[in-house]
Amino acid sequence: MVExxxxxxxxxxxxxRQVILPQIGSEGQKILGKTxxxxxxAGGLGSISSLYLAAxxxxxxxxxxxxxxxxxxLNRQLLHSEVSLGIExxxxxxxxLTELNSSIKITPLQTKMTRQNIDSIAKKVxxxxxxxxxxxxxxxxxxxxxxxxxxxxxxxxxxxDGLVSCFVPGRTxxxxxxxxxxxxxxxxxxxxxxxxxxxxxxxxxxxxxxxxNIGTGEDRLENRLLRISGLDMKIKSxxxxxxxxxxxxxxxxx
Amino acid sequence: MEIELNGLxxxxxxxxxxDALIDLFKEGDPDLIVEINCKYIFPKNxxxxxxxxxxxxxxINPNLGG
Ligand SMILES: [Zn+2]
Numbered sequence: 001m002v003e004x005x006x007x008x009x010x011x012x013x014x015x016x017r018q019v020i021l022p023q024i025g026s027e028g029q030k031i032l033g034k035t036x037x038x039x040x041x042a043g044g045l046g047s048i049s050s051l052y053l054a055a056x057x058x059x060x061x062x063x064x065x066x067x068x069x070x071x072x073x074l075n076r077q078l079l080h081s082e083v084s085l086g087i088e089x090x091x092x093x094x095x096x097l098t099e100l101n102s103s104i105k106i107t108p109l110q111t112k113m114t115r116q117n118i119d120s121i122a123k124k125v126x127x128x129x130x131x132x133x134x135x136x137x138x139x140x141x142x143x144x145x146x147x148x149x150x151x152x153x154x155x156x157x158x159x160x161d162g163l164v165s166c167f168v169p170g171r172t173x174x175x176x177x178x179x180x181x182x183x184x185x186x187x188x189x190x191x192x193x194x195x196x197x198x199x200x201x202x203x204x205x206x207x208x209x210x211x212x213n214i215g216t217g218e219d220r221l222e223n224r225l226l227r228i229s230g231l232d233m234k235i236k237s238x239x240x241x242x243x244x245x246x247x248x249x250x251x252x253x254x
Numbered sequence: 255m256e257i258e259l260n261g262l263x264x265x266x267x268x269x270x271x272x273d274a275l276i277d278l279f280k281e282g283d284p285d286l287i288v289e290i291n292c293k294y295i296f297p298k299n300x301x302x303x304x305x306x307x308x309x310x311x312x313x314i315n316p317n318l319g320g
Contacts, residue, residue, distance in 0.1 A: 044319070044320055130320075161317050178287075191319055238289045238293065
């Protein structure tokens, strides 16, 4: 579809404060508008990454979750509010994101991501933004990331802390190289909302950098694990390398 | 010898492995991530990686909530 002058003017007005950045510009804004992103989870992380990506004008946001909004979500899941209690999280998310930016497409996917349905989801998106709360779903996303060559922007939070990294097939280790399957179950973790906010904001920033190919791999969080330690407020970048024996990615390259 | 562990100066025996360090400090998390001098160490190498004097080491409990 050919873009009209009016569409271009509207876009450049709405996104003026980022279009003036040399790294984005009018062309970059247009690319953001043509990009589809999966936000895998509408909880603490997904609330913040989806708001920033919608505000930035990412053209299509698919937000997936299978839960309903509960009162104990509200300390951190800023997509939802008291009026959304009891309703589907993705419906609540779609309402809020559309209020924020009605010019982009929001697709709520009220389902659990599984090995069965991930293929059809992956085929529709350019990038995965991790906002899940468990290892199994991350493993499903990681395998699909490797299979379909889709960057996977990992984020995980607990307590006052967070971890973030960009796993890009062919350029970096994969999620499973770095985080092996947990030996112990971790249910209902304590979490301060701002920890999710920090990690998810970094994920949103890295997602935009990946979409627009801003900076080098070293500038982006590729081959690095960012560790945010909120109690002593220290942020550390840990150098990563692929595990040659990783069962998920080691035989990906022919 | 002296090392820095989780931001604190510690004195530990020489030539010990990460595995031994984990035991020494009674770190109970079976899913622990260890980084030495800002480099990630694969868990399968905890037995064979020896701690050197003045190493800066961090024990990280993986955060997998969302
Ligand atoms: Zn791997």
